[in-house]
Amino acid sequence: MWFLVITLIVHRPDPVTGAMPSARDRLREVVDSAVLAEELGFDGFGVGERHERPFISSSISSSPPVVLSHVAARTSRIRLFTAVTTLSLLDPVRAYEDYATLDNLSDGRLELIIGKGNGTAQRELFNVTPEDQWERNAESYELFRQIWRQDTITAQPRFRPALHEAEIWPRPFQQPIRVWHGSATSRESVDLAARYGDPLFSVNVTNPIEPYAELVHYYRQRWTDYGHDPALAAVGAGTAGFHVARRSQDATAAYPPVFAGQLAFQRSMGLEPVFPTLEDFIERSSALIGSPEQIVDKVHRYHEQFGHSVLHLHAEAGGLPAGEHRASLELFQAAVAPALRRDLPDPPWPWAPVRPQAASAPEAAPASASAD
Numbered sequence: 001m002w003f004l005v006i007t008l009i010v011h012r013p014d015p016v017t018g019a020m021p022s023a024r025d026r027l028r029e030v031v032d033s034a035v036l037a038e039e040l041g042f043d044g045f046g047v048g049e050r051h052e053r054p055f056i057s058s059s060i061s062s063s064p065p066v067v068l069s070h071v072a073a074r075t076s077r078i079r080l081f082t083a084v085t086t087l088s089l090l091d092p093v094r095a096y097e098d099y100a101t102l103d104n105l106s107d108g109r110l111e112l113i114i115g116k117g118n119g120t121a122q123r124e125l126f127n128v129t130p131e132d133q134w135e136r137n138a139e140s141y142e143l144f145r146q147i148w149r150q151d152t153i154t155a156q157p158r159f160r161p162a163l164h165e166a167e168i169w170p171r172p173f174q175q176p177i178r179v180w181h182g183s184a185t186s187r188e189s190v191d192l193a194a195r196y197g198d199p200l201f202s203v204n205v206t207n208p209i210e211p212y213a214e215l216v217h218y219y220r221q222r223w224t225d226y227g228h229d230p231a232l233a234a235v236g237a238g239t240a241g242f243h244v245a246r247r248s249q250d251a252t253a254a255y256p257p258v259f260a261g262q263l264a265f266q267r268s269m270g271l272e273p274v275f276p277t278l279e280d281f282i283e284r285s286s287a288l289i290g291s292p293e294q295i296v297d298k299v300h301r302y303h304e305q306f307g308h309s310v311l312h313l314h315a316e317a318g319g320l321p322a323g324e325h326r327a328s329l330e331l332f333q334a335a336v337a338p339a340l341r342r343d344l345p346d347p348p349w350p351w352a353p354v355r356p357q358a359a360s361a362p363e364a365a366p367a368s369a370s371a372d
Helices: 023-040 064-074 092-105 120-125 133-149 187-196 209-225 248-254 256-268 278-284 292-306 322-343
Strands: 002-007 044-047 079-082 110-115 152-155 163-167 179-183 200-202 235-237 242-244 288-290 310-314
Touching: 002 023, 002 322, 023 044, 023 064, 023 322, 044 064, 064 079, 064 092, 092 110, 092 133, 110 133, 133 152, 133 187, 179 187, 179 209, 187 200, 187 209, 200 209, 209 235, 209 292, 235 292, 242 248, 242 322, 248 288, 256 278, 278 288, 288 292, 292 322, 310 322
Parallel strands: 002 044, 002 310, 044 079, 079 110, 110 179, 179 200, 200 235, 235 310, 242 288
Antiparallel strands: 152 163
């Protein structure tokens, strides 16, 4: 099993101190988190993409290629993820140019997690409607992957101008790049991943395990329907929260400020919390809060449903003192990750730049296959 740390670069006051960092300081915190993740031995670092203010807070994660380029300059080994790239909102030609540039600058350390994205403000900002968002997502991805693989492109897309023998530069380092499909609640993204033989990343943060497990099972079913080798299917999964301490009592005692901040954020959005108490959150959500032994056991229980080979944690403290969060990440790498790496499988391909001789996943679905 491989481990990522991911941030949406949420920009809001500290839930304990109330201090509001500047955008500059917040972005520098993110880069420092990536450097720390590499130092501690994590396998990947991810940056989300958002283009709206969710009520009491905002995300300044509107430009993942820029942030990850700076991370690439400060690191040398860790793989760089988007979490997610909202292709339904973007011109796939411009998105390709940004990410192919980053792929070269990082020596092929880039991996994309794509997703439709959500939120009324984001859709309005980019003139996307609820009715066409899924079609835009599929079309943008299909064009993006063609550009990545072909030196010249001729296409008649619906949502952007036609391309006729277009040459789009720079050519990428990886051929092809690995693209994960972020999955939250809908079958459309799951089917798109299965159709093209791409890995799936389950969000796995808002609800109990059942709806996410259902989508993962559907992914594996559709993967087989499209004629792909079941042994090549790969799944990643998120976590709703994270804090590990030597004693479970210490981990639980440290987490109330973080959980209180999450509850306040949900209620400010008019949402009824799915997990109303910390005890319920620890028991029924995907949060990994407790002793190393408890966390290993919980990941195993989720693996029984997902069969996942990649797991993400939160890059930042979210209300915990920075030193305490670092100690938690260090303990994860010392006492949790070795057990999970030993017991659970890695993805069915090397954790390295994708080059032609290493590409093993199917390039596209069989011509006879059709989507639901």
